[in-house]
Amino acid sequence: MTSDPLAAPRGTVTLADVARAAGVSLATASFVLSGRAGSRSAGSAATKEKVRAAAAELGYVPNRHAQAMRTGRGGGIVLTLGALDDPWGVQLTTQVREDALVHDLSTLVLADERWFQYLMGASADAALLTSIDFVEDGPDLTRRLAASTHSGLVAFSAQMEPESFDVVSSTPTRAIAHAYRRLRARHEQVRLLAPDFSHRPGGTFAHPRAEAFLDAAREHGDGPGAALVHLVPEGSHETYVAAAAWLAGPDRPEAVICFTGYQAVALQIAAERAGIAIPEDLEIISIGDVPAATEYFGPLSYYGVDDVFARLSRILIDRATDRRDRPGELHTFDWEFFPGTTTRDPDGA
Known part of the structure; x- marks a missing residue:
């Protein structure tokens, strides 16, 4: 036999x-x-x-653990996104997953901000850190990670410079100023829809996006700036419920800059269901890319980075597959306006 x-x-x-x-x-x-x-x-x-x-x-x-001990590779890419219901994070995860599988790499999403604690005890070929600028001692924690076995770090930060890790610098400060100016040209008042970050040091008003909005309001002589900010709980569903109540109340806005893409989507849905005409009675601009797959009505107008998901994915794949000791690189992502159906200037003027 x-x-x-x-x-x-x-x-x-x-x-x-x-x-x-x-x-x-x-x-x-x-x-x-x-x-x-x-x-x-x-x-x-x-x-x-x-x-x-x-x-x-x-x-x-x-055996991934044994392989990591033997080769120094963990077989995966970690995305520290902090949340699961943000369309931006979902689209990035989808892109990275598709690109990583070609290289026999898995994709892991960390849905909280304990990235330092997790990565200090885990093997990963590359990791994207997205909340460095918003957690206590974020830059110092990043350096401590880089000094350990993590040569595949990519820091998403407007504060840091490359060291032994790459840095993606992408700040929407100027984009928020442009968005404010664009809407203020047609409205007496521009509002900011923002998540309540009371659990973070400094809260929402210490966040660079909120600070940029307050600076823009001050430059136009509008204020008090804090009164122009409408805080809602984090999360897509929570934002929708709070936005619906806001639109039904006496303080209904006519022009809104949304802190994130998922908030813009939630506000648009709430407005459509309330019968509010967009953009005639309500104009919306998102700060951050809004993936087409997450849009339920006409495409949202937003400030974002062209081809951002593919570009981030390429950086991560490069770091994951090239394990040589090499200096970190700076990747600067510039923001631009992408007009949609939620503003009255479809030509982007």
């Missing part, structure tokens, strides 16, 4: 089983299946195909 060399053995399939079935050395199988198939040690194209075919046939699943 001839035994099938690719027949699945009993128990857990090991790397040695794959190497034996493919007729290669353990080292060659390791190189092929650990994401280092581009190395000469991985053998010819035919050898790599034999190893992959054997692994697939046997149902081999690599």
Whole structure:
């Protein structure tokens, strides 16, 4: 009776089983299946195909923890987004997931701001830190992470400069000033719809976006600025409920700058359901990209970064796949206006 060399053995399939079935050395199988198939040690194209075919046939699943200890790679990209219902984060995650799978990398989303605690005890090939500027000691925590085993850090920050990690600098300060000027040209009052960050140091009014809005109001002689800010609980559903109440009350706005894309979507839905004509009776501008898949009515007008999700994904994939010690790079993302149906100037004037 001839035994099938690719027949699945009993128990857990090991790397040695794959190497034996493919007729290669353990080292060659390791190189092929650990994401280092581009190395000469991985053998010819035919050898790599034999190893992959054997692994697939046997149902081999690599031990990511052991692989991380052996190679310094964790097999994944961590996105520290802090929330799960922001369309911006959902679109970024989708883009990174699609790009990362090609390189045999998984995508993990951290839905809170405890990124330092998590990453200090985890192996990751790359990690995007998005809340550095808004948590206590954010820059210092980033440097401490970089000084450990994390050479694949990408810091989303308007405060930091590249060190051993990349920095994506993308500040909407000027965009908010432009949005205010655009709406103020047609309205006596411009409002800001913002999440309540009372749980963060300084609260909402210490956030750079709120500060930029208050500066714009002050430059136009409007105020008091704080009275122009309408705070609502965080989250898409919570924003919708609060926006519906706002639009039904005596303080109904005519021109609103929204702190984030998900808030703009929630306000637009609330206005449409209330029968408020957009943009005739209410103009909305989002600060931040609004993915088309999240829009329920006409496209929102927003200030954002062209091709932002693909650009961020490329930076992360590059950091995840190139593990050499190298200086960090600065990536500057400029903001521009993308007109939609929620403003009266569709030509962007």
